[in-house]
Amino acid sequence: MLVNATQMLKAAKKGHYGIAAFNTNDLEWTRSILLAAEATQSPVIIQCTSGAAKWQQGFKVVRDVVNDLVDYMNITVPVAMHLDHGTYEDCFKAIDAGFTSIMYDGSHEASFDINVEHTKELVKLAHSKGLSIEAEVGGIGGTEDGVTAQGELADPEECKAIADLGVDFLACGIGNIHGPYPANWAGLNFDQLAKIQALTGELPLVLHGGTGIPKEQVLKAVSLGVSKININTDLQLVFARTTREFVESGKDLEGKNYDPRKFLKPGFDAMQAKAESLIRDFGSDGKGWDF
Numbered sequence: 001m002l003v004n005a006t007q008m009l010k011a012a013k014k015g016h017y018g019i020a021a022f023n024t025n026d027l028e029w030t031r032s033i034l035l036a037a038e039a040t041q042s043p044v045i046i047q048c049t050s051g052a053a054k055w056q057q058g059f060k061v062v063r064d065v066v067n068d069l070v071d072y073m074n075i076t077v078p079v080a081m082h083l084d085h086g087t088y089e090d091c092f093k094a095i096d097a098g099f100t101s102i103m104y105d106g107s108h109e110a111s112f113d114i115n116v117e118h119t120k121e122l123v124k125l126a127h128s129k130g131l132s133i134e135a136e137v138g139g140i141g142g143t144e145d146g147v148t149a150q151g152e153l154a155d156p157e158e159c160k161a162i163a164d165l166g167v168d169f170l171a172c173g174i175g176n177i178h179g180p181y182p183a184n185w186a187g188l189n190f191d192q193l194a195k196i197q198a199l200t201g202e203l204p205l206v207l208h209g210g211t212g213i214p215k216e217q218v219l220k221a222v223s224l225g226v227s228k229i230n231i232n233t234d235l236q237l238v239f240a241r242t243t244r245e246f247v248e249s250g251k252d253l254e255g256k257n258y259d260p261r262k263f264l265k266p267g268f269d270a271m272q273a274k275a276e277s278l279i280r281d282f283g284s285d286g287k288g289w290d291f
């Protein structure tokens, strides 16, 4: 059974560890993530953007695949099905499809007031249906699903205003960006994070753009209130790199290795191994239903 992400993230905030939220691209992505969560006995959030949902033929397919795999694979750890960077309209579609958690990303709206209005309405709707909800203040740099924002630092007062609307966890820009980090990246801005945490108290904070942030920086962010760490590019990179190695070694030409079950397996195994290692880095291994 899928759960919402509220209790697992509250427990993470209290216990000073982070929970990985992995983006899924298809059934095999989901399977690798679930195997990693089960092997490490960690709670996990599987999330999907509207673009990745379109690729997989819609939110309902994504949700049903995750739900059915949890049953079929006898997954014993808590799994939340979360919408990543949803527009206002996406949130309604994900709720209808049976997601257990949504993110309304109002950071791209024409004004902060619109972000506030929509967040307020969606908090009410999500909670009336037992879902958790994430909101965002300050765009996250980089490009994801065609959405680009400069690496902003979220305004702590705006974070407090959105937190006070009753969201369950909050994404705030602290110099993080989606995708690989450029060589001249300045690193996370911990002063800004500390200011945000001081005004938002017990609310779990979300670190987007988790790929490529040095482990010490992630752990420092966790000590300053981050409880959810979003990972997308990392699994894509490891899958692509491993598949490339398989082809370049010529192994794809041996026997029946053209069969996708053989051709793609090294990439999927590598994704599972990467997900397991990130879960251990973030310290949620063994936390299972510890809430």
Ligand code: 13P
Residues within 6 Å of the ligand: 023, 084, 085, 177, 178, 179, 180, 207, 208, 209, 210, 211, 230, 231, 232, 233, 234
């Ligand atoms: P990365 O692709 O940089 O891991 O970021 C993922 C993310 O923040 C999803 O919202």
